[in-house]
Amino acid sequence: MGFLDKGVTAIEDTLAYLARYWIGKDFAGYCELATAVGLTEEDIKRHPGLKDPYIVVDNKLALLTAFDVQGTYQILSDQDFGKMIDNLRVKMNGYMKRYGHSITFGFERDPDRSLDELMRLAEPQINAARRIGLKSEDIILDRVRRNAPLVAWEQNLMIVYTHMNVMSPEEMKRELKERSVDAQKHNLPRIEFGQNPASVIMAMKYRHDTMVDRVRHDFERSGSEGRPGIMLRPISAHEAIKRVRIMVNRERTSQKFRPVLPGDRFIPRGREDKHDHSDLSAPPVNYQVCTNDVTNHREIIKTDDLWHGNMSMELGPQEPQPFSSLFASIDREIPWRVRVDLNPGGLNEMRARQMMVAFVGMLPSNRQIRQSFIDLNERSKEDAICSMKFAVSTWSPSERETKRRMAALEKSIQSWGICQVTSVHGDPLAAWASTIPGFTTKNIANRMVPPLPDALYLLPLQRPATPWGDGGSLIVRTPDGKIYPIQLGSRLQDTWIELISAPPGSGKSVLMNSMNSATVHRAGNVRLPLMTIIDVGPSSSGLIQLIKDSLPEHRKSEAVYLRLQNSVDYATNPYDTQLGARSPTSRETEFLVDLMTLFCTDPGTKKAPAGCSQVNEMLLRIAYEDRATKNPHMYEPHIDRTVDDVLESSGLKEQYSEEWWSVAKWWEVTDMLFKAGYVREASLAQRQAVPVLQDFSAYLNDESIRDLFGDARVEGTNEPLLKYMYRCFSVATSNYALFAGRTRFELNSETRVISIDLNDVIGGKTPEGMLRTAAMYMFARQMAAKNYFLREEVVLPVIPEMYQDYHLKRVADVQDEQKTIAYDEVHNTGGQQAFVQTMIKDGREGRKWGIRIVNASQYLADYPEELLNAATAVYVMRGGNAADESILRTLYNVSEEAIRRLQREAVGPGPEGGNFLALFKTKVGFVVQLLTNTVGPIELWAFSTxxxxxxxxxxxxxxxxxxxxxxxxxxxxxxxxxxxxxxxxxxxxxxxxxxxxxxxxxxxxxxxxxxxxxxxxxxxx
Structure with a gap:
C-alpha cells in the first residue's frame, strides 16, 4: 500500500510539474483585451473634446475604461485621509454591493525608467531651443541628469469594468439574440482573427458610461471640509493599451507606440480568404500587446532582457495600514508593481465556506472563523463586503538580482500590517499576468473579503497629484521622488498670477531663474518669448547672459540686462502714445491714472486722497486733447537732429514753404514722416508732440476741473485737493528725472527678454522710500512691457486710418504669444495701493492679454489681501513664519499636515535641492503639494551672480x-x-x-x- 501511495504521489508531482512549466497556452492567450468601442454621436455630444475611443472590450465582452490616478489634490494627515476614505465609502457602497462592475488598481514605480520619462518631458523643451536658435540644450539636459537618480517613473492606474452580469439573464439572452439577428440581417462578414467592432453590446455601454461618470465624480469629490478629493485623469483606449504593452514588454515598446483600433488608418494584412475577412481588420489587441518571447524559469518569468518575479498576498494585513506606509518601506532602488482587484459580493463568494463552518463551527478550533463570518454579515448591513486580490511583481536584468528584490519586497509587505505573501503559483505566467492591470480579469491571488473601508485604506490613493501629468514647462519633483511637471501659464488656470514667499537664503533666486528658463524653453516656442523681469539686484543677470551667449552674434540684442539710473540718459516719457495716436489706449489710460495716483499717495497710509484718481482721469483727457488740437506743440528745428536730417535729405522740407514750416506742428511732422515711410523718425517726432509730467500741474487750473473739485479737501489735513496734487506733481517732476521729461532712451525693437535692475533707483525702507520704489517698479513695467497690451479692439479706436495697417501687423506679432512680467523683491514697494491695483488688473485681465504675472517677496504678509485672493499659484519657500502660516490657514484653507511638513522640510536649499510648498488654483481643483527644485551644476553656473x-x-x-x-x-x-x-x-x-x-x-x-x-x-x- 505504501508503495502504491508513493507511486501515485510521484505521478501527481510529475503532472503538476509538467502543467506548471511545460504545458500551457501562448502568452497572448492570457491577455483578454480584444478591441475598442468607437466613439458614438452621443459620446461627442457629451464630451465635444473627445478624439479617441475610451472603452476597451475584452474577449468576454466586458467593457473597461482606464483612469490615471494622480492621487490626492492636497497634503493630508492620516486623520484627514481617514475622513476621505469614509466619504468614499458612503459614495461607493451602492455599486460595490451589486454585481456587474469591478475595479482594478495598478501602481507601478520604476527608478530605471526615470531618465526615459525625464527625457520625454524635456524633449519639447529641447525642440523649442533648437527652433528658437538657442544653444542651451546643456541646461535642459543638466536638469535631467541631476534629477534622474532622485526620482522614479510612476504609474497609477484604475480600471473600471462592466461585466456581462450587469444585465439580468433574460436581458443578456435578448441582447445576444438581437445582435445575432442584426449580424444576419446586415450580412456581417466573419472576422475570426481580427477585431470585430460589432461584438460590442451597446446596452452594456450605456451602463458602463454611467458607472464611469459616477466613479469619477465620487473620487473627485471625496474630500472633507470643502477640499477636493482624488484626482483622476481619463485615459484613451490607445493610451491604456500602450501602457499595458509597456508593462508586458518594456524593453521593446516605444513611448510613441500606438495600437491599431477600429477607426484608425489600417493597411490590410495577411492572405485573402473569401470565408473570413480578418485581413481587412486590425489584429486583436492581445496580439498587438504580446509580441515578445516570454518563458518561465520555475517561478521567475524571463522576457527579452528582464527577469520578473511575482508574488501574491495569502493573508491580508491584521492591522490595516495606508498604502503610503508600504510605499515608504520599499527600497527606492527597487522597481515594483502592485495590482489590487476589487469585486462586489465578497460574502457571496464565500457562501460555501460559510455553510461548512455552520456545521463544524461548534468545534473550539473553528469558533473564531464562525464568529468572523457572523461579524462580516453584521458589517455588510452598513458597508459592502468586497472580494479583494493582491498581486505584486518586481524585475531586474538578472535572475539573482530579481530574487534579491523579491526578498526585499516580501519583507516590506510582511511588515505592512502583518501580511503573508507567497511566490509559489501553479502557473507562473498566470501569476505574472495577474500583476498587470487591464491585461486580464483573472487573478491567481488568494481571495480576501475585507469591508469596503478597509479595502480602500490599502489602495494607492495618497500620492501627490499634478494637474499636468502629460508634461509641463518646469520639471520639479516631490521629496519622495515622484516626477512633478508644472505648466507655467497653463490653460487649466483662469488667470496667471503667481506669488512667491521667500526669505533670504531660501532658494528664491534659483527657483525664479528655473521658472524663467522654463518659460524661455516652453514647448511650442518658435522664438524667444516676450518677458520682462523687474529686479533689485543682479540675480536675473545670469539668465540674460545665458540667453545672449546662446544666441548667434546678430541676435544678441534680443536679450538685455539694464541697470537703471535716475538720469535723463534713461529718460522715458510714460505719456508717449502708440505711433500716430493722439491719445493713449484704454489700457494705457488706466495705467497712467494709477501712476499719477501713486504720485499723490500719502506714504503713511499708502493711499491717495479721495478724488485723486477721478481728477487724474480728467487731466489725461484734457492734456491729450489740448496737445492734439487746441495747443499742439509747434515744430522747432534743432530739437531732434535725426528728424531734421531726414526732412532735409528726403526733400520733405522743400515741399513746403518757410511760412508753412513756421507754424508747423510736431503732429503734422509725425504724419508727414510716417506717410513717406520714415517710421523710426516719425516716432522720434511724436515724442515732442505728447504731454510730459510737468504739463499736468498747469492743467489742474483747467476750468472743468476747478468746477468739480475746486472745493475738495484732503481728509485729515483739510488742504485743498488740487493744491495737494499740484505739490505732488511738482515733487515727482523734480525727483524722477527718469520720467519727468521727454523720451531719450528706448529699447531695441528686437529685444524680447529684458531684465531691469532697479538697485540704483529705489528708495529706502521709509514710507517715502517705499513710495519711490513703487513708482520705479511701475515705470519699469511701462518702459519694458507697454506693448504687451496691444490688441486690435484696443488700438484701432485711437489710431488714425493711415496708421492702422502698421499697427495691425504689430498687434498680430504679440497678441498670440504668452508674455511674462516678473516682479522680484516686491516687499520694497511697501504694498502701495496704486501699484497693487496695477498688478491685480494686469493679472486678472492677463488671460485676455496673454500675460502672466509673477511676484516675489520675502513673506506672504507683504502682499495685500486682494492680491493674495487673486493669486492662482503660490510658492512658499520656507516654513516657520507664523504670519505666512496664518494666511495659508485662513485664506487658502491649507491642512495642518501641509503646514507641519512645510515647517519640517522647507528649511532652505540642500545638496539635493530646495523644498517648497506649492499651491495651484486650477479648473480641475485646488492643489497643495510639497515639491523640490533640484538644479544641476551647469544650470547653477549659468545663473550664478x-x-x-x-x-x-x-x-x-x-x-x-x-x-x-x-x-x-x-x-x-x-x-x-x-x-x-x-x-x-x-x-x-x-x-x-x-x-x-x-x-x-x-x-x-x-x-x-x-x-x-x-x-x-x-x-x-
Missing part, C-alpha cells in the same frame, strides 16, 4: 565658448561655485604673483580642457 564666479565664467566663455565653459566648470565645481577654491588660492598666493587668482584659475582650467581635447584626438587617431 557671485562676483568671483561670474568673473571666472566670463573668462572661460571668451576662451573656449559658453557651451564648453559651462561643462568644464560643472565638472570641476559640481556645487555651482568656485569660491572655496578661489579663497584657498588667495591664501596660498605669494607676493610675487602678478596675475589675479581668478585669472590663474581660469588658465589652469583651460590647460586641463586643452589636455583633455588633445587626448581625445589621440585616441580617435
Amino acid at each position: 557671485t562676483q568671483e564666479d561670474v568673473a571666472l565664467r566670463n573668462r572661460l566663455y571668451k576662451r573656449i565658448g559658453p557651451y564648453e565653459a559651462r561643462k568644464l566648470l560643472a565638472e570641476h565645481f559640481p556645487l555651482g561655485t568656485a569660491l572655496e577654491t578661489i579663497e584657498h588660492m588667495r591664501t596660498e598666493s605669494s607676493e610675487k604673483e602678478d596675475v589675479s587668482v581668478v585669472e590663474r584659475l581660469a588658465g589652469k582650467l583651460v590647460e586641463a580642457y586643452t589636455r583633455n581635447i588633445r587626448k581625445q584626438r589621440e585616441l580617435a587617431v
